Amino acid sequence: MGTDMERAGTDIAADQIARPAPVPLRELSRTVRRSELGPRIGEAVLETADGERLVRRFLHTPEVVAIVAVDGDDLLLIREYRAAVGAPVVQLPMGKVPAGHAPLDQAKAELAEEVGVEAARWTGLARLYSCPGWMDQVLHLFGASQLTALSRRADSGDPDDIEEQGIEVVRVRLDRFPAEVASGRIQDARTIAGVYTAAAAGFLDLGRPADGEAKH
Amino acid sequence: MGTDMERAGTDIAADQIARPAPVPLRELSRTVRRSELGPRIGEAVLETADGERLVRRFLHTPEVVAIVAVDGDDLLLIREYRAAVGAPVVQLPMGKVPAGHAPLDQAKAELAEEVGVEAARWTGLARLYSCPGWMDQVLHLFGASQLTALSRRADSGDPDDIEEQGIEVVRVRLDRFPAEVASGRIQDARTIAGVYTAAAAGFLDLGRPADGEAKH
Structure with missing residues (x-):
């Protein structure tokens, strides 16, 4: 055409x-x-x-990290109240990188605090701009796999972070992610960008069949 | 698995x-x-x-619009200097919705001003949050197709918008978009989110073969 x-x-x-x-x-x-x-x-x-x-x-803003954590055929997202938009948002685990810290170390800390897992395998995926018309934020995107559940979520050490205390972990099957985006149930641009960038980089396959549907 | x-x-x-x-x-x-x-x-x-x-x-911020404009097998993006990150950024055509204006009308205006085309067909695709941990911005995503080039780019009427005057239009073949994301040449999260949301919604096909490579 x-x-x-x-x-x-x-x-x-x-x-x-x-x-x-x-x-x-x-x-x-x-x-x-x-x-x-x-x-x-x-x-x-x-x-x-x-x-x-x-x-x-x-x-x-500080630089931030976002983590694409894959457990088998599932993506692990979080659901957290976001005051700026006055609603809960389903998104990647994310967090600010404190001055002097390495992004990868902060990614490990955020995954433990927000999702309650640690990963044996980490992959640097991309360096994105969150919203360059309005802010200088740089987002370091990591892939995390070979996950192990911690006995409980790590403590961020910040008693004022009420929203983080209320985080819920949400699983999405990889091959369902596009439908969740199309339906409007996932609306966070950085999350959509992060997951598809991970797919473009070969870190995950959004067309991968789930258990019992494998095409060999 | x-x-x-x-x-x-x-x-x-x-x-x-x-x-x-x-x-x-x-x-x-x-x-x-x-x-x-x-x-x-x-x-x-x-x-x-x-x-x-x-x-x-x-x-x-005001609400914004972003336009996924498809011309045949190509996606039409722009390249614009962004002071916040101190670099040119390849992104979707985007713009603020003035108070009292309809997002679709603003999308038409932005496409004319930034890309110099008009579209016979418009599709409402999604309502995304740009960066809800930091800002309240709502992004209205539209698909534009059946494009016609204008004799010249429309004038935004703002002589202070030096960056907009310097905009370059950049074509990306749809099936090359994932590789451009993986390579880091496209780094803007809202653009990556917007194009893949358009794909998830069935507006475009990022796997579509280009001219001469059609598999029939």
Whole structure:
């Protein structure tokens, strides 16, 4: 099947991403300040080719980790209340990386705290941007497999994290994940991106038949 | 293949999402204020079952639209400089929905401004959360097909939007999209989520062979 119109745009290619920014903007400075309302706000001052200065502000967050944990034919997700949207959200286990910590160590801690399992096998999958039009957050995506249940969930050590105390673990069969997305029962963009990125990287197979349906 | 451990967690089910929040938190109030640094900060005051009050702050944004535009075997993406991450990002065409506007109308406007095409066919695909741990943003995902190139890109009318003026249109063959994600050339979580949600909903087929490779 051909295209519906004359070709507009260029093909994506390895060197396209490495090329300079599409507009010649030079970053003069980057600062972060805590706003009086809590969250930190980053500010980038840019200079155009004409010497004009622009200011762009965004939410500054720590880097985060998200874990795609696979147990047999199941994906282990969590269900947690999210005040920003005023509703519980089904999502990957995720957490902030404290300054000076390695993302992989934090991924192990989050999996123990939020899901109550540890993994014998860890795979670095991707480095994503959560929402680059609005925030600087970098998300480190890991795959976790060969899981063992802990006797109880690890304690995050933060008594104020009421939401984390109420986390429920939710299992989704891998081959059911696309249907859960299509149905709107999974609405979190980072979770959808994380699971499909894991599939694209060959870490899991969303078409894999479940027990008793194996095609050999 | 069985699971590696005793089953932890519950299976996802339609009624699980409709159930009450996993922690009994009642929202007492929700307010939005402009911080002195620019972005708006939302604040939710919650009450626990014990009568304790909690405050949760988050970035408040307008709702946004994102468009999965398919031209034959190609997906039309854009490449735009994003100051928050200090780099150009390959992503879906996206934009804010001004107060009082319908998301579909804004999707049509963004496709004309950012890609320079109009679509004869529009499909509502999903309502996603961009990043619900940090912001309240709701993303309306649309599919656009039966495209026609405009003689030139529509003007957003905002002379300060230097980044939008520098947008490049990038074509990705549908069956190449997973490889572009796996390679790290596409890193934007909302874009990955949006394209795979469109596939899960049956709007496009990421395994579809391109011209000349059709298997009939």
